Amino acid sequence: MGNYFFETEGPIDRVDGKQKVTGQALYAGEYPLEKLCYGVLVGSSIARGNITAIATKEAENAAGVLAVITHLNRPAIPGYTGEGDSGPAGMKLMSSPAIYFAGQPVALVIADTFERAQHAASLVKVAYKTTESSTDLSTQLSKAAAPRRGKSEYSRGEKNAYKKAAVWIEEDYVIPHEVHNPMELGSITAVWNGDQLTVYDKTQGVKASQRSYAQLFGVPQDNVRVVAPFVGGGFGMALRTWPYEVAAVMGARKVGQPLKLMLSRSQMFTLVGYRPHTIQQVGIGATRDGILTGISHDATAATASYEEFTEGVVRMTQFMYSCANVDTRYRLVPLDVSVPTWMRGPGEATGAFALESALDELAYKLDMDALDLRKKNYAYTDPESGLPYSSKFLMDCYDQGAEKIGWYKRNRQPRSMKNGEWLEGYGMSSGVFGAHRPAATARAVLAADGSLLVQSAASDIGPGTGTAMVKIAADVLGLPYDKVRFELGDSRLPPAPTQGGSGTNSGVGAAVHDVCTAVKEKLILAMNEGKAGFSKQPQQEWLFEKGRIGNGAESISFSDLLKNMGQSAIDLTRDSKSGEERQKYAFYSFSVHFTRLWVHARTGVVRIKQIVTVADAGKIVSEKTARSQMVGGAIGGIGMALMEEAVFDHRFGRMVNNNFADYHIPVNADVPDIDTIFINKPDPYINPMGAKGMGEIALIGYAASVTNAIYHATGKRIRELPVTPDKLL
Amino acid sequence: MSKTLPTSDEQGKGASRRDFLKWSGAAVAVSLTPSVVTRAAGERADETIAGFFEKMPLKLEVNGKLHQLQVEPRTTLLDLLREQIGLTGTKKGCDQGQCGACTVHVNGRRINSCLSLAVMNEGQKITTIEGLAKGDELHPLQEAFIKHDAFQCGYCTPGQIMSGVACINEGHAGSADEIREFMSGNLCRCGAYPHIVDAILETKKGGNNL
Structure with missing residues (x-):
């Protein structure tokens, strides 16, 4: 480590920026193909029951219609076998008349134009036998049960120890059903050529999607190519293969033409997962001087009746603070809703809202500063595993963030700071997420002209993967950025992990680093053999700069050295993965969020005035894109704190605000300037760059900084998100 | 939700504008090109003919280039750009005028192209993201x-x-x-x-x- 980074040039601009600002970047529904046809899915209008009749004749006879597929005539999907959870595609698509949730696809209409497919879809008539549906978690808590898979309970020390503490609180915290809603709609274009399948797909993992399609359609994996060089946001929504994608691949095979299917925005609310409604209870107690003596965290989350989804809601409580007695429990309630999936931060963001709110409440009850309480219970070794941290600079995060926002200059008393009709408040919270290093493979080709091509089947849903990889490669070899090209988003490239859980930069970055280092070693070997023809020979350490290798006095270009070596290129591939360091250290990224806001005393309107968000994410590879990622996480957190909630009409089990006019996400006017601070100290063990992940910690915990600030401003503690103005009146 | 379905005979009996068009379109087609209609006398002839006659001529300028097209009146400017003209830089994010991803300029004014029917833009000058740069020189x-x-x-x-x-x-x-x-x-x-x-x-x- 260390020496590899030459910081060749200044901050790197996004390498695919020009394509994105000129409209040249092609997303999954934008590939120009001959004989393209269009698929539209018809959704169930009931939440639970059975289809008793389905009339498709009128749709079939409509102009341009190529096929109408329902459970009555659906072509076989070989990978759908057995009962219960059905593998990569979740709910079986149009397998039977059974309806599990409102919006469930009941027919696929295929036509030669989008308009014709959409019109024909409106002509499909379905009759149902409706049975009573259950979509409200809050009325079904008695049905809570441990998940079938995974651990439901955890404890160290004594259970419910908080109740014996000198000072304690016990409260319920509620997260509603929230939906990812990336700006790009769920999109896919599927092309069959005999038993060869090409899929232009909105996916966070081309290799995982390739495996899914191969398994589902019973073809060898090598016959399936998944292409996704540009993905219009994901936030977890595209971590798995969904029924709409299976429908498109199936439909394309049926009609023998390339088929494009783009979900409507309202379908984005019901067909591609969401953060589940979760009700939590946290009990937390401390000595009078603020030493935590017990934390109990109980979470109950919604899942689908037809498939179980679990996530780490109570994980953070297990390892964030030094506390001898901790117990957690996680349970699920199956409802007549579609299956949830990981949404940025995933369960940890849900759990952090509860834990970080509870700490704030406890701090006020102790009459102690909320930041001081956290510092007092700082974990110097991982309380869960007992292992030392690979690196932890959370204390620096606390100090630098507090300094920047003027934390200790505020008046800590609730409702004590005013600005005309506006009440001012400060709030803070922390976030943590495992710093992973998934296995990855990268190929590097140093060409005769001295340019470098690096490849790996990674994804970029927005963080700037390609940009970070170019930076790593350029830094290792001392190449100008414009001499390096990184190819991603194609399952034919060397394998890379799915982009999720903040692992791409670490895992793929390590592979890129390793393969570039191997190229470098080849060049060094040639230099040591005198291939440069320098007057003085040999050299202990060669300088790599601007595409040349030298000893200070003389230098040679990569291109000329390759010529002297008699090679047209250096072409290497390297696998890269973590080792036994994972058993020796606890690997985590940390964040701290500070928010200053105003609450209008008479209307309850909240205006975020200032955000300072601080990350200990190890070495920052590409600062510009990293800042965007942190800023984006905080903005996602504003939505979570103040706006986002999918509202159901439980009488019918249907969502009523499944559009952007009614389901609010932050808009430009909701967002102030955001300061991001990086501690930027390399982690010595995680990977050769020292870079830890950042995607999740950017969001995890953020919402609590808002609700804590609202308490400070108003004296009102809101424990149910989102904090809409009515809750403050 | 009704518990029973109309029979296929009943389906489509309502006298919609489209049904009328199918009828009158077929009649005109017979008078013009009887052989075509005879050949198309398969099960879907009525819809096919209606589809043909429902297209309207449209002339508009996109990024300085004149396009003469036949479009269905229900086609939005957004879908025209993306699916017929092949300019996919304009994005579809909601089709409801709620997200702005489809923003283009019509005679210099910004609009949501998903809320504008293509035929409403007869003779207009449209600028999309592809038309902003001057060659290699970015805006x-x-x-x-x-x-x-x-x-x-x-x-x-x-x-x-x-x-x-x-x-x-x-x-x-x-x-x-x-x-x-x-x-x-x-x-x-x-x-x-x-x-x-x-x-x-x-x-x-x-x-x-x-």
């Missing part, structure tokens, strides 16, 4: 977006840029707060808003001719 706001990293996934970006150019031209880019207000019709889920404001402010201050 100043495109340059500023790259410089300020005013995007992540890039999907809302064409709409943001088209909206941003209009925002400046309208005189609504006087301050950061004004830009925030007048750019709030363009959603960005990655959360690039502060950088979008920076890019627009800088371009406005640069006094570049937009």
Whole structure:
């Protein structure tokens, strides 16, 4: 480590920026193909029951219609076998008349134009036998049960120890059903050529999607190519293969033409997962001087009746603070809703809202500063595993963030700071997420002209993967950025992990680093053999700069050295993965969020005035894109704190605000300037760059900084998100 | 929800405008090209003929290029651009005028192209993201977006840029707060808003001719 980074040039601009600002970047529904046809899915209008009749004749006879597929005539999907959870595609698509949730696809209409497919879809008539549906978690808590898979309970020390503490609180915290809603709609274009399948797909993992399609359609994996060089946001929504994608691949095979299917925005609310409604209870107690003596965290989350989804809601409580007695429990309630999936931060963001709110409440009850309480219970070794941290600079995060926002200059008393009709408040919270290093493979080709091509089947849903990889490669070899090209988003490239859980930069970055280092070693070997023809020979350490290798006095270009070596290129591939360091250290990224806001005393309107968000994410590879990622996480957190909630009409089990006019996400006017601070100290063990992940910690915990600030401003503690103005009146 | 379905005989008996068109369209077709109709006398002839006669001629200019097209009246400007003209830089994010991803300029004015039927744009001059740069030379706001990293996934970006150019031209880019207000019709889920404001402010201050 260390020496590899030459910081060749200044901050790197996004390498695919020009394509994105000129409209040249092609997303999954934008590939120009001959004989393209269009698929539209018809959704169930009931939440639970059975289809008793389905009339498709009128749709079939409509102009341009190529096929109408329902459970009555659906072509076989070989990978759908057995009962219960059905593998990569979740709910079986149009397998039977059974309806599990409102919006469930009941027919696929295929036509030669989008308009014709959409019109024909409106002509499909379905009759149902409706049975009573259950979509409200809050009325079904008695049905809570441990998940079938995974651990439901955890404890160290004594259970419910908080109740014996000198000072304690016990409260319920509620997260509603929230939906990812990336700006790009769920999109896919599927092309069959005999038993060869090409899929232009909105996916966070081309290799995982390739495996899914191969398994589902019973073809060898090598016959399936998944292409996704540009993905219009994901936030977890595209971590798995969904029924709409299976429908498109199936439909394309049926009609023998390339088929494009783009979900409507309202379908984005019901067909591609969401953060589940979760009700939590946290009990937390401390000595009078603020030493935590017990934390109990109980979470109950919604899942689908037809498939179980679990996530780490109570994980953070297990390892964030030094506390001898901790117990957690996680349970699920199956409802007549579609299956949830990981949404940025995933369960940890849900759990952090509860834990970080509870700490704030406890701090006020102790009459102690909320930041001081956290510092007092700082974990110097991982309380869960007992292992030392690979690196932890959370204390620096606390100090630098507090300094920047003027934390200790505020008046800590609730409702004590005013600005005309506006009440001012400060709030803070922390976030943590495992710093992973998934296995990855990268190929590097140093060409005769001295340019470098690096490849790996990674994804970029927005963080700037390609940009970070170019930076790593350029830094290792001392190449100008414009001499390096990184190819991603194609399952034919060397394998890379799915982009999720903040692992791409670490895992793929390590592979890129390793393969570039191997190229470098080849060049060094040639230099040591005198291939440069320098007057003085040999050299202990060669300088790599601007595409040349030298000893200070003389230098040679990569291109000329390759010529002297008699090679047209250096072409290497390297696998890269973590080792036994994972058993020796606890690997985590940390964040701290500070928010200053105003609450209008008479209307309850909240205006975020200032955000300072601080990350200990190890070495920052590409600062510009990293800042965007942190800023984006905080903005996602504003939505979570103040706006986002999918509202159901439980009488019918249907969502009523499944559009952007009614389901609010932050808009430009909701967002102030955001300061991001990086501690930027390399982690010595995680990977050769020292870079830890950042995607999740950017969001995890953020919402609590808002609700804590609202308490400070108003004296009102809101424990149910989102904090809409009515809750403050 | 009704528990029973109409029989297939009953289906489509309602006298809709489209049914009328099918009828009259078929009648005209018979008088014009009987052989075509005879050949098309399969099960779907009525719809096929109706489909043909429902297309309307449309002339419009996109990025300086004249297009003469036949379009269905129900086709939106957004779908015309993406699916028929092949300009996919204009993005589909909601089809409901709620996200701004499809923003284009019609005679210099920004609109949501998903809310405009293609046929409403007869004779209009449309500018899309593909028409903003002059050859290899990017528009100043495109340059500023790259410089300020005013995007992540890039999907809302064409709409943001088209909206941003209009925002400046309208005189609504006087301050950061004004830009925030007048750019709030363009959603960005990655959360690039502060950088979008920076890019627009800088371009406005640069006094570049937009």
